[in-house]
Amino acid sequence: MSRFASILLPLDGSPEAAKGADCALWLADAIGATLHVLNATAHPLPAGDALAHLRAAGAQGAACVILHQPSGSAEAAVLAEIAAHRIDLVVMSARGQSAHANQTLSHRLGSVARAVIERSPVPVILLPAHYRESLPWTSMLAAISGEAVADKALEAAAQLAGALRLRVTVVHADYRARAAGARQFGGYADAPHHEVRHRLEELLRPALAGCAPDEVDCVGDVLLRGGEPASVLLDEAARHRSSLLALGWHGSLGPGRALVLKQLLDHAECALLLARGGEHARARLKVGSEIE
Numbered sequence: 306m307s308r309f310a311s312i313l314l315p316l317d318g319s320p321e322a323a324k325g326a327d328c329a330l331w332l333a334d335a336i337g338a339t340l341h342v343l344n345a346t347a348h349p350l351p352a353g354d355a356l357a358h359l360r361a362a363g364a365q366g367a368a369c370v371i372l373h374q375p376s377g378s379a380e381a382a383v384l385a386e387i388a389a390h391r392i393d394l395v396v397m398s399a400r401g402q403s404a405h406a407n408q409t410l411s412h413r414l415g416s417v418a419r420a421v422i423e424r425s426p427v428p429v430i431l432l433p434a435h436y437r438e439s440l441p442w443t444s445m446l447a448a449i450s451g452e453a454v455a456d457k458a459l460e461a462a463a464q465l466a467g468a469l470r471l472r473v474t475v476v477h478a479d480y481r482a483r484a485a486g487a488r489q490f491g492g493y494a495d496a497p498h499h500e501v502r503h504r505l506e507e508l509l510r511p512a513l514a515g516c517a518p519d520e521v522d523c524v525g526d527v528l529l530r531g532g533e534p535a536s537v538l539l540d541e542a543a544r545h546r547s548s549l550l551a552l553g554w555h556g557s558l559g560p561g562r563a564l565v566l567k568q569l570l571d572h573a574e575c576a577l578l579l580a581r582g583g584e585h586a587r588a589r590l591k592v593g594s595e596i597e
């Protein structure tokens with residue numbers, strides 16, 4: 306049985322928000338999950354009319370789809386539904402109706418999406434502005450950094466990959482590393498590089514400790530890349546034609562914060578799986594200084 310038994314899809318009737326509908330429907334069907342479609346509205350409609358209005362007509366008649374039309378703000382409704390229905394995963398577009406409003410981050414992230422990713426207690430699959438739908442998914446990419454939030458993202462990616470029977474490529478990006486391009490664990494010949502390999506393997510252990518053996522088996526290549534993290538992740542996602550890129554973040558989009566996530570929101574063409582954590586994370590592994 307999949308660990309992701311309940312998926313939440315917030316919709317507001319806009320074309321931007323509706324980009325998440327096909328992805329969420331496919332995912333729910335692929336892993337046998339119940340899909341909860343949410344539209345916060347003061348004027349609820351019959352289910353068929355509501356789904357048509359929300360541009361999710363494909364959900365009509367599906368046994369695994371439940372429609373919710375609570376009143377109140379969309380942000381509060383999403384967080385309330387997560388708790389009320391024991392949601393395991395949220396799928397949503399990065400932008401909805403608020404994408405056209407004149408506000409900070411409006412081009413990359415709508416107000417509801419921002420509130421959800423900053424406060425959701427469960428992982429969120431976010432479809433960025435340049436998302437290009439390609440279903441079914443074929444592979445995943447996960448970033449590791451030595452931080453607890455990255456562990457959470459890799460764990461979620463491995464568990465989701467196990468349900469979908471996909472492979473996960475793991476990448477550690479470090480701007481100080483002198484490695485040219487991507488190096489797999491088996492590609493190092495001398496002692497310093499073997500030391501890096503050992504350190505990277507140590508990074509994986511806490512992230513995969515809660516995973517079942519079949520989920521751990523989904524983790525394939527583990528790569529070390531030198532360079533700026535966002536550029537490395539975008540490059541590897543393109544090179545592997547990744548359907549989903551998983552990363553952890555600390556939950557704040559304020560000035561000077563979440564710079565990697567902001568760049569991915571601006572440029573990524575695949576879905577982003579975000580796992581949020583607190584501020585008390587493990588120290589980051591400084592692999593760059595190990596390569597002499």
